[in-house]
Amino acid sequence: MxxxxxxxxxxxxxxxxxxxxxxxxxxxxxxxxxxxxxxxxxxxxxxxxxxxxxxxxxxxxxxxxxxxxxxxxxxxxxxxxxxxxxxxxxxxxxxxxxxxxxxxxxxxxxxxxxxxxxxxxxxxxxxxxxxxxxxxxxxxxxxxxxxxxxxxxxxxxxxxxxxxxxxxxxxxxxxxxxxxxxxxRRPAPRRSASGGGRSVVGVTAGATAAVALVAAVAVPAAVPDLDERPLTIDTGPGDTIAVINPILNLKASLGARSDATIITYQTDEPDPAPLRIVTADVFDGQTWAPSTGADIPRSQRVQDGLTQAPGLSDAVRDASVVRTTSIAVRGLDQTYLPLPYPSVRVDIAGDWLFEKDSLNVVGDGETTRGRSYTATHLEVDPTEAELRAAPREAPDDVQERYTALPDSLPQVVRDTAVQVTQGSTDHYEQAAALQRYFRSTGGFTYSTTAPNDGGADAVATFLNEKSGFCVQFASAMAVMARSLGIPARVAIGFLPGEEVADGQTSGGRWRISAQDAHAWPELYFDGVGWVRFEPTPATRTGQSPAWTTPAITSPAAPSVSPGAALPSASATTATATASTSTATTSAAAAQAEPTGWDRFAALPWGWILGALLLVVAALTPRVSAARLSRRRWARVEDRASSAEAAWSELTDRVHDLGLSWPASATPRQREAALGGLLQAGSPAGVELQRVRAAVESARFGAAPARGGVLLDERTDRQSGRLVRSQVDVVVDAVAATRPRWRRWRARLFPMAGVRRFLDWWDAD
Known part of the structure; x- marks a missing residue:
């Protein structure tokens, strides 16, 4: 080739x-x-x-x-x-x-x-x-x-x-x-013992590149991760810009570093709901992200009115109260517009378009920073009866799109959803049971520390550790709801914030900081549409929406771990099946315990890979040089081949010491270049002369000097071993004349094998 x-x-x-x-x-x-x-x-x-x-x-x-x-x-x-x-x-x-x-x-x-x-x-x-x-x-x-x-x-x-x-x-x-x-590799001058030489730029560049590649992998592994929390940028006294990532990574936090006000709003709603920025409905096992689709028609301008919220019936809409909220954005720079849900009209300057499926409002070349606008929206307060009356199956397009889950989702997540909702008679009771599990009965605590696992098992890890922040709570409930056949998605936005006392204006005035960034699940009930639930504990969110707490509930389920079995609703049945239930509980508990594969997958593979690459990079020159030397001497069959092997070995090893010569140099010229570094008549000088004489004899048929090692009666292979020892004597003497750092480099990083690979690459 x-x-x-x-x-x-x-x-x-x-x-x-x-x-x-x-x-x-x-x-x-x-x-x-x-x-x-x-x-x-x-x-x-x-x-x-x-x-x-x-x-x-x-x-x-x-x-x-x-x-x-x-x-x-x-x-x-x-x-x-x-x-x-x-x-x-x-x-x-x-x-x-x-x-x-x-x-x-x-x-x-x-x-x-x-x-x-x-x-x-x-x-x-x-x-x-x-x-x-x-x-x-x-x-x-x-x-x-x-x-x-x-x-x-x-x-x-x-x-x-x-x-x-x-x-x-x-x-x-x-x-x-x-x-x-x-x-x-291109020719470049280099000082050598003979005053000129072959370039080793390629060798140096290759080694540098290998070290740089290893460092590029290993160094980031030692640097703390940058999570997906809101980005806050201080641009001056009192001026802070926040950017909320619309993609939720399950190892990331929405907690912010700044308490500076980024949004203020005034509303006639007595108990404001969270302001929603965007909904994420595509889940790949690690992240939630907004789905993509066809371009939004320019006719869908928010100033002309938004379409009716998906799934909202006329009866529920007519029973809802129309509210008005005036919003001023001070330090939020987003493409999506923060709004109460569901909005019916937004008075704002610029080109802002809405998506029919989600009512997300997107700027067409516009951003939210410095915007002031007024949203007319509905205060939807569904009743328990309306939620229970929703059909078991949503419309086909909604059911298919919003119940999709990755095949890699651990089975323990699905099993836990079934166990938590055991005894529920409809989707509403199942949703309420999931929320109750996260907020009270499941033993979960709110923490700003992310679970250790941010991979495909992130939800299962959260269910096992029972500690996390709103991203984990919202994602886990949405995933478990989907596994039960309930359409679900995750909303990203802000909690209502802090009410500001202001006696000069009518209606409540509120302020929102980047610390109020929040995520919550929305579940679909046909006739009511997308309904907000709040699984994050009250220490973070306060009271959950009134419609998420059934007036009549089944007996509260005890806390369960992922895969743990719940007791039967009937005491009689429980008694009759006590042994079976015990066996099931034991098996499920065993399933919840980390398996050998789980422990294997949880290892810090970034560090391990970086360490392995460092080891490989450090050992490759020495291993390749040793292998080349072994192969070279293994091919010795006679005195001529032993002489060539010795000469090649000598050339490679003194090259590593920083001495080289042109490819056209004769053995006598090379001997002269090295002889200048050795004392006249020294053992190393004598051995160098003998090796040179041997290679001349092998190449040109000239009889070597009497007394040369290659003229004795030993076998060729024995002669080869003796010549190899002669090379050691010469190299040791030359090394003694070189700087210490060169000796150590030649000893630890001999580049003969690397140079041989590059010579093969150069072959045409």
Missing amino acids: TRSARTALWAAAASAAAVLTLRPLVVSSGWVVGALGVVCAVAGAGLLVRGLFHRRGLAVAVQALVVLGVLVVLFNGGTALAGVVPTPATFSRLAQLAADGVQVVQRYSVPAVDLRGLRLLLVSGAGLVAFAVDLFAVTLRRPALAGVPLLGVVAVPLALTPGGSSAIAFVVAAVPFLVLLAGD
Whole structure:
């Protein structure tokens, strides 16, 4: 395989690895096949054209056509002839899909649903990255420039994904690029014993890159995590800006560092409800995020009135009280507008559009900072009868969308939901039982410290530790409700805040700080719509909504742990099945105990991986050099091969001591270069002369000097071992003349094996 072909394959690997770092930005993985397919197509086209025609310019043109061809095949929508020949309609469709994808990127946060427009952007982006990397690394032979498009791709998830990219994804993306750089070695002058020499810039650069990669993985693991709490920025005395992340990571807190006022409002509602910013309905096991969809029509302006809240019947709406709340935003910078739910009209300047499914209000190029507006909204106060009367099944679209759960959700979460709601007769009683479990009977406490596990088992960990903040309480109740078939989502916003005494105005005046940031679950009951529940303990939230407490409840269930069984509602049944119940309880309790796999998964893998990489980086030079030396001496079969092995060994080891010579230097020139460092007539000088004479004899057939070790009657292999000891004598004498730090570097980090790998890479 030629050097060009190897570079092309590594360029494709680097492009594919960079593209895969985008996976956390999208809910599903359907786009990955197309993205990797176009990367392989670009690399294959380049290899084929360069191999057959040896024309770089032609390869570039063919690769560009391949990118276009893949897009036409995947996204033509029936407009291409025979599915592959584009028509004007094909280009119009691609342009429209690209525009749709750009709107999704601008409008919605991650993780996004990979609609066809966004999928087109991802696949085409992968093709362009593969094209650019191949162009720089193979065609122009400037691999360092290939880092520009690769960095552009890798930086996107680092900036947008909660928690950033994983260490594994970073390493997988970085290694192929470092291999590309390792193949780009250029001559550079270096002082050697003979006054000139072969460049070792590539060796130094490779070692530096390896150390930098290990440090990039290990150092962040030692730095405290930056959680997803509200970002507060002090810009001056009395001026604080808060940004609430609309993506809830289950290891993150909504607690804030600043008590500065960010919102004030005046309302005629006696007991204000929380102000809602946004709802998150997509749950992947670790995060809740707002779903994405089609672009919001500009006709859906809040100034013209919002549509009726989803699921709210006319009867409940007519029984609701119309309220007015005037809001002034002082230090909150958001795209979503904080509002009471459900609002029916908002008087505000600028372009603000609402989503029909959620009534989230989004600014079209607008932000909330410095805004003053008035919201007309309903004070919906559903009755227990109305909630109980809701149909068991919500409409199909609501049921399917808002009960979806990841397959990775631990079974213990579903089991706990069933046990907590045992004996409930309808969804309302189940929801009330879940809330009661978190607020009172379950033994949970509110804490600003996140559970240790922020991964796929975050909800199960919270149920086991029974301590967390509003994000954990809201998420756990929403997930458990979904597992019972109750549509649920998580709302993000602010608690009502603190009432401010003001005798000059009518109606209550309230202030909200970033510390009032809050999350709560909303459950769907057809006829009433989305209903707020409050599982977070009263120490944080105060009294729960009146409608969440049934007037007549089943006997209170005792506290349970995840997987623990509840007692039967009937004493008679419990007596009859006592032994079975005991066995079930024991089995469930055993299930709640961490398994061997749980303990394995809970290990600090970031630290472990970083330590392993450090160990590998430290040992690789020494191991590779030792392996090279072992293989070199194992191949000794006669006196000639032992002489060559000794000469190669001597060359590598003095090279590590900072002494080298041109490849064209003769053995006598090399002997002269080293002999100048040794005392005349010393044992090392004599051994150096004997090794030089042996290699000349092997190469040129000249008889070595009488008395040379290679002229005795010992076997060739024995002679080889003796010559190896001669090398040790020479190297030790040369090392004594070198600085101490060079001796230690040569001893701990011999680079012979690394140099041999780079020599192989340079081979064409």
